[in-house]
Amino acid sequence: MEARIEVEAKRSSGFNLPSGDRDPVPNALDEGMWAAAAEGRLVVQRCHSCRAHRFPPTRTCYRCRSTDWSWDPLPGTGVIATYTWVRDGARTGTAVPGDHYNVIVVDLDGTEGEPVRMVSNVVDAWGPEDIAIGMGVELVTLRLADGIGLPLFRRSIAGESS
Amino acid sequence: MTLRDAACIVGTGESAYGKRGSLAERGELGLACEAIEAACADAGLDVGAIDGFSSYCDDRCVPTSLAPQLGIPSWRYAAMAWGGGGSSLPTAVLHAVMAVVTGAANYVTVLRSNIQGSIRLGGRMAENFRVSYTDAFGLDIPLAVYAMKARRYLDTYGVDPSALGAVAVTQRAYAGANRRAVYQQPMTMDDHDASRMVVSPLRLYDCCMESDGASAVIVTTPERARDLAKTPVVIGAMAARTNYRLNSSMVYTMSDQDLAASGQSAAAGEVFSTAGCRPEDVDVAGFYDGCSASVLWALEDWGFVERGSAGDFVLGGGTRLDGALPVNTAGGHLSEAYQQGLGQLIEGVRQLRGESVNQVAGAEIFLYSSGPGLAPGGGVLLHT
Numbered sequence: 001m002e003a004r005i006e007v008e009a010k011r012s013s014g015f016n017l018p019s020g021d022r023d024p025v026p027n028a029l030d031e032g033m034w035a036a037a038a039e040g041r042l043v044v045q046r047c048h049s050c051r052a053h054r055f056p057p058t059r060t061c062y063r064c065r066s067t068d069w070s071w072d073p074l075p076g077t078g079v080i081a082t083y084t085w086v087r088d089g090a091r092t093g094t095a096v097p098g099d100h101y102n103v104i105v106v107d108l109d110g111t112e113g114e115p116v117r118m119v120s121n122v123v124d125a126w127g128p129e130d131i132a133i134g135m136g137v138e139l140v141t142l143r144l145a146d147g148i149g150l151p152l153f154r155r156s157i158a159g160e161s162s
Numbered sequence: 163m164t165l166r167d168a169a170c171i172v173g174t175g176e177s178a179y180g181k182r183g184s185l186a187e188r189g190e191l192g193l194a195c196e197a198i199e200a201a202c203a204d205a206g207l208d209v210g211a212i213d214g215f216s217s218y219c220d221d222r223c224v225p226t227s228l229a230p231q232l233g234i235p236s237w238r239y240a241a242m243a244w245g246g247g248g249s250s251l252p253t254a255v256l257h258a259v260m261a262v263v264t265g266a267a268n269y270v271t272v273l274r275s276n277i278q279g280s281i282r283l284g285g286r287m288a289e290n291f292r293v294s295y296t297d298a299f300g301l302d303i304p305l306a307v308y309a310m311k312a313r314r315y316l317d318t319y320g321v322d323p324s325a326l327g328a329v330a331v332t333q334r335a336y337a338g339a340n341r342r343a344v345y346q347q348p349m350t351m352d353d354h355d356a357s358r359m360v361v362s363p364l365r366l367y368d369c370c371m372e373s374d375g376a377s378a379v380i381v382t383t384p385e386r387a388r389d390l391a392k393t394p395v396v397i398g399a400m401a402a403r404t405n406y407r408l409n410s411s412m413v414y415t416m417s418d419q420d421l422a423a424s425g426q427s428a429a430a431g432e433v434f435s436t437a438g439c440r441p442e443d444v445d446v447a448g449f450y451d452g453c454s455a456s457v458l459w460a461l462e463d464w465g466f467v468e469r470g471s472a473g474d475f476v477l478g479g480g481t482r483l484d485g486a487l488p489v490n491t492a493g494g495h496l497s498e499a500y501q502q503g504l505g506q507l508i509e510g511v512r513q514l515r516g517e518s519v520n521q522v523a524g525a526e527i528f529l530y531s532s533g534p535g536l537a538p539g540g541g542v543l544l545h546t
Contacts, residue, residue: 082310
């Protein structure tokens, strides 16, 4: 396993991300989404029976109870449903005074069935004026190790988003 | 069958309350025993008569330890409403009511004991809901979940953010008269606005405290209650259920309405229909206040005010003692103590007995509401 990207490395990458050891721990159900992110893609589960997308990963479809599914790629664009700014010092053992990161809930584009939301970060937002509900974002991934990446987002640039 | 008016609360008890870690040497088990003994004394009931235990929130005081420590010679019933710090108290009350109504037990104590030395609000979420889909992105404290819901709420309805401070200031004023309260000193809106931003839009004084303490109530049947010391408070109705597709972070599988609320609206309808009353019949309420915004959400989920108007209601004094619906009259989690809702329920009993230091004149109906949580949430309606 490669060394984790530590706080300074994340900063030097130009990404605003929470500090500390918080790499995802893939399991048999969700390893595919982290592996896809390591390759620069965003995938979510899609039910083979009713065709609905769903997140977070579950064994059984909440609509039709089917357990047949596969990973389905999404375009990687979305809209911020809500967000917060977290003071790093609010977290036990990782006090970095004055350091804030954002957490968003993003409504993902390109899904069928019902809206699909996930939690993520906007890596190029550094202060309150950089984020708003309803703002468009687009996928940017961070590869942490072999088979493990994070699906993150950046602010959509007018004229470039599809 | 219905559980309407089928059981009652005959005693309440609380240990001392203190700031986080201040009561650690007494232990969670010791504090729980103090609270149960106080509740039995209040009821005029011998502790040895307790034959059932009902707890929630994964309380660490297990009945197999409590019973011998309390000197209980024989007992027969125990229930746990797993998980859900903000949500599961109504289910714990339901378990107690079902037990005494069916004869599975005669006297059940509903209890909560919490020493916040090791389990921190500001620490990461419990292992059972600390999952990669949230933790990997820094969403690892319950207050950050509340903050995202609060942001969505303020934005959706255009609510004046100063309503958050009004909740905190109102509850501190109540706590000023409550000698049990951990925080009694007066708070102004300026004090609130000067407190540091913890997880925007929530400031320090919007967040529930970390504290030590234990509390308990005794539940039995109306028949058995006749032989006890005080006039029983009747449990008119209780209900709990999860939101549609509520999942492990509380923010990414909810409906748009529930993303900007506590998500207790379905249970609210069940409680009122079972009890046979309406929101306007409620005299005083206790809402689980994981943060100040929780009070606004509960006012709307239970139909006391229209969606989006709870801010104006609170800013106009609606939850003060002279308002239309006094709320959290002992100070709540923001100012009294963090007892995961049981402190609010006990204050409800005091109100209906006429024993509160912030007494609502002639109070006959009290409503408790859960806050957001992962386990089924809802409410408990008490009446005289």
